[in-house]
Amino acid sequence: MEYQKILEDIYEEIQPFAGMGNQADYIPALAKVNPDQYGIALKTVNGESYSHMQADTRFSIQSISKVFALAMGLSLKGEDLWKIVGKEPSGTAFNSLVQLEVEKGKPRNPFINAGAIVIADMLISELDDPDAAFLNFIRELSGDESIDYNMEVAESEREKGYLNAAIVNMLKYHGTIKNDIEDVLMFYFRMCSVEMSCADLAQAFLAFTNCAPFDYAGFRLTSSQIKRLNAVMQTCGFYDEAGEFSYLVGLPGKSGVGGGIVAVYPMRYSVAVWSPRLNPKGNSIMGMKSLELLTSYTQESIF
Numbered sequence: 001m002e003y004q005k006i007l008e009d010i011y012e013e014i015q016p017f018a019g020m021g022n023q024a025d026y027i028p029a030l031a032k033v034n035p036d037q038y039g040i041a042l043k044t045v046n047g048e049s050y051s052h053m054q055a056d057t058r059f060s061i062q063s064i065s066k067v068f069a070l071a072m073g074l075s076l077k078g079e080d081l082w083k084i085v086g087k088e089p090s091g092t093a094f095n096s097l098v099q100l101e102v103e104k105g106k107p108r109n110p111f112i113n114a115g116a117i118v119i120a121d122m123l124i125s126e127l128d129d130p131d132a133a134f135l136n137f138i139r140e141l142s143g144d145e146s147i148d149y150n151m152e153v154a155e156s157e158r159e160k161g162y163l164n165a166a167i168v169n170m171l172k173y174h175g176t177i178k179n180d181i182e183d184v185l186m187f188y189f190r191m192c193s194v195e196m197s198c199a200d201l202a203q204a205f206l207a208f209t210n211c212a213p214f215d216y217a218g219f220r221l222t223s224s225q226i227k228r229l230n231a232v233m234q235t236c237g238f239y240d241e242a243g244e245f246s247y248l249v250g251l252p253g254k255s256g257v258g259g260g261i262v263a264v265y266p267m268r269y270s271v272a273v274w275s276p277r278l279n280p281k282g283n284s285i286m287g288m289k290s291l292e293l294l295t296s297y298t299q300e301s302i303f
């Protein structure tokens with residue numbers, strides 16, 4: 001497959017979408033990001049690497065971090081994890097409170113904010129130094145020690161994080177989380193603030209293609225657990241746009257409001273794309289279009 005040419009062709013073809021949408025400005029530090037940036041990187045399980053444009057520029061991974069947190073949670077808790085968080089698509093926005101009230105504090109899935117906040121709480125309870133463990137895990141997955149939190153982004157999100165504060169309070173009320181709400185919230189914001197490039201993300205997500213034993217920084221997953229993690233990405237990775245992504249792209253994936261999207265073609269490759277301008281559901285417009293074209297041109301999807 002001529003991936004390099006395909007990535008370059010895709011970039012040309014998505015130009016009519018440049019300028020559509022805006023970067024996430026509800027997080028003040030992200031409002032300062034130049035919205036007109038784009039990068040894409042694809043890495044195969046055979047060690048081939050393809051990229052185009054700003055594939056090495058680091059950006060805020062935001063909700064893509066929820067996949068790393070879920071992997072750690074599954075490794076620590078196994079099937080018991082599903083006692084504190086569900087695995088059904090929510091059909092609502094990533095920061096919605098609606099179901100949380102009706103369903104008495106058990107979040108629908110690990111990829112909406114409520115679900116990731118519950119996993120953050122569990123990681124605080126289980127790990128001696130959750131900040132270091134989370135970073136070590138990502139550094140090992142991507143093979144790059146320089147990956148780090150961006151504290152300015154984390155603090156800035158805390159400043160305006162009214163909805164997430166409401167979510168953590170409702171979870172605490174229902175007894176779903178054990179630790180101090182401020183500690184949980186700040187750990188969640190730090191996880192979201194991690195900065196990685198498309199190349200870093202594609203490398204890290206190769207581990208989720210499920211073609212080699214998974215053992216990173218002491219966190220192990222069986223191949224059956226990786227399969228299930230991909231299933232949750234497929235059904236819940238894009239919140240109330242999970243059906244649309246599945247329909248257009250046909251790969252398990254995860255987005256973040258920093259404009260990044262990662263997708264996995266099991267046993268074959270992982271691909272990461274980034275462009276900060278988002279659609280109203282919080283997903284990158286050029287990112288989604290790129291992956292739709294990638295699986296259309298290559299005819300490679302899980303379906």
Ligand code: GLN
Nearest residue numbers: 062063094113192256257
């Ligand atoms: N940190 C962001 C938030 O909590 C993550 C949301 C996202 O990337 N979809 O709002």
